[in-house]
Amino acid sequence: MQDRKLSLYNLRNLRSLTKLGLVACLPLLVSASHTPTALETVLTEGKLKIISRNGPTTYYEGRQGLDGYEYKLAKAFADSLGVELEITEEENFRGIFNSVGSYRGELAAAGLSISKEHADNIRFTKPYMTVTQELLYRSGSKRPTSIEDLYGKSILVISNSAHAERMRQLQKQYPELRWHEQSDLEMIDLMELVDNGAVDYAVVDSNSYKLSRNLYPRARKAFSISDNEKSLAWAFPKSSDNSLFDRANEFLTEAEDDGRLAAMNKRFYSDMHTMDAGSATTFARRLETRLPKWQESLQTAAQEFDLDWQLLAAISYQESHWNPRARSHTGVRGMMMLTKVTAKEMGVTNRLDPEQSISGGAKYFRKIFDRIPEGIQGPDRTWFTLAAYNIGFGHMEDARVLTERMGGNPDKWEDVSKHLPLLAKRQYYRTTRHGYARGWEPVEYVRNIRNFHNTIAWHQQIQQRRLAAAQQSNDEITATNAAYRNNNAERSTSLL
Template identity: 25%
Template sequence: MKQTLYTISLILIFTLFGVQCTFFEREKKQENFWENPVPLDLEEIVKRGFIRAVVDNSSTSYYIYRGRRMGYEFEMLRNLANHLGVRLHLIVKSDINEAFYLLNRGQADIIAMNLEINEERQKYASFTEPLGQMGTVLVQKQRNSKVNKVEDLHNKIIHIRKDAVYKEQLCALQKEHGISLAIIEEKGDSDSFVNKVVKNQIDFTVVDRVVGLVNATYYDDLDVSLEISPKSDVAWAVRHNAPDLKSSINDWLSQKQKTGYTNMMYAKYFQNSKNSYFRSNSPFSSLAGNSISPFDGLIQEGAESLGWDWRLLASLVYKESRFDTTATSYAGAVGLLQLMPVTLERFGVEDPNDPFQSLMGGVNYLRYLDRFWRERIPETNERIKVILASYNIGHGHVEDAWKLAIKYGKNPQNWESIAHFLSLKTDPEYYKDPVVNLGFAKGHLAVNYVDDIMILYDSYRVLIEP
């Protein structure tokens, strides 16, 4: 009976999916989003002050580990952003077609997914010089019925990531070897498909060779020995009408290859299997668990009293102390939320190394700042940024910037307006203004501080469940 049901299921699957590589395949009707891309090149990006890159959430691309952002693409992109003199904003997507759409619509500037260059993709974007070479492999469990050669894939069902190059490669194998495959495309990242194989939810998938090898170090019963496609160049993608950005990336890449930086990053994420395994399987990794730090419970309790998303408060704690209860700054600030001695005393913290006291002392200070700004800045999201700046530099300096915004006819309830004048507090024309009480301040550092926290919060929101 089971065999009959399996046979019927197999016939049904082949009926629905198994003709994908034949002339019966229906062409997708889709908007030609790659035509007339948004005109946005390096000069505009630098003037704007940040670059947006699409990355994947995977054990090799981008993830959170103990509150820290990690991953091969992330570290490479962060270095590139520093080279360009801009900040890095990341967009996490697993759908490659959607990534190309965002790129051409000007909502992203780079697709950093180590894409194989092919004729179809060259319609959508322009590719940088290769970052390296990657092949693809079949992922399966070690078993007696293991597939050892391509011909053994006949009548097999292979689940793959939607819109990846894997379908094209499997179709080529099917034609070359005269076999019949059922290819099922689904949304998701490569690691999620490998996990389905590990859990026996599917029998086969195809991933980049390096991803397969990294995962094979985690799971002893995983086999990635069968090559689906030999190594080929992989690169990042930019808009066709962004030649200056492409040229700058290529110059940076050439420099980093000469210094050995790219090899170092490759070794860190693709060859150091023990560290990769530890990070990827830690309960404090966004790949394996849903925790940011050992203090998540305390942070959630504090965030509830503030009315904040706990991941926002976690971003602040990470920025201040990296979740180190014994952290001490050069200025004498201590504890999880790096409170100065006078603030510790004011908000009743007797032991700054006690995580509960330290955190709740900082939360009480944040509540005080919230009350200070509530009537002046009623909108919560704008007020939170002002509170964060006040936490960093003191609410007196931020109040000076708020007064300057009023004097110069800008919106004093808008963080961007306040940030603009806060950054100008190094200029005598502004810090000596009669409305300013506290004088000179390195306000631009506080603005960057807020940006850092909000960028980290965006990552936590995407990768960590509420």
């Protein structure tokens, strides 16, 4: 009875002690005769270990450290426990499921669909997102409309995934259905293979498609192969110890109730807007042909003014399509399309000089960024700065005033963006300090740059992966050649 009282005391106090930095006291609280629960172990060790796979919808190295939907959600869970988050990378889904509950991780957070296939060993938390499984085809080829249209075609899915499980289910109804499975791929890789025609079809989750569709514009949705929407959840081992599992479910319920899940879904997916096919194809081509010419200049300016170079790249693409001699009918010119007044203010003597234009644009952006009211923080501060860069600081402030008058939050871009178009209506703009403005334009401007920014970031991730793979291949070749030379040297010595 005494042990049970101590255990209950521990559960109530471990979290608060951890937050107070009194981790060293924890072992003294755990009775020697009491086997620590999974939750107690996490709190005692001060870290939550998860198993995940690197990729755009899970976790990746972003511009300011680790990022990604699964990372942010798991990090929030770890923070709620007052512990650090530790990620073990596992590329193969089979490896992920086999490792759950081992020393490698207490749970798996890897964009996993709730599935009956692993019911003997795995239990899933409540879902945090629903997705559909989409069959992709290449634009320009005949779009399939039924499973029978897939007969005799090359179809690729990720091994041991929910997509592979679904294909096996479909095969029972359509015995002639055939496909290939590969484990060392991410869904973004499947999109690339469809886009370049290496395979006829592939299956990806709808959230992955939404995230990367601008990068691979020729990879299009044909139809959904899901029998219904699939729920994504975290995976835990089957166990009689429910402590950490129950706490995870409590956290997900709280995150849903207080709007954190909705905010994350909006941040990572809902604000993504597709370009039309022609624009997306042109942008993808220019990422390869034009951006490398200006990357160093963009990085230099970003470093000087403490900005994100990929954001500057997105702004300059929106402004000039990375054409240093661009000109608009309004008289703005150059990579960053500066007016004469702005150029002079920023010390730019030649607007057609790409380095000067990039530096002047970065300096101007930084100036606006620093003027944004202190109460606007996080990504919203960037979106407000972009809007002001496009329409002017005064009009942006007018829109904030209108937003507040009409019951919205003037410090939230989501609210202000709904009211900016009102600056084109007389009944509204006549009450503002700066009057009429084409208020819909900054909304479109911000949306476009966010699209370009996300796509540039993913393009850079892919380039880094390719470079790393090429380096690994070169290292292997070098090692093989060295071994060959050593072997020949040994043979020559033996002949002597």
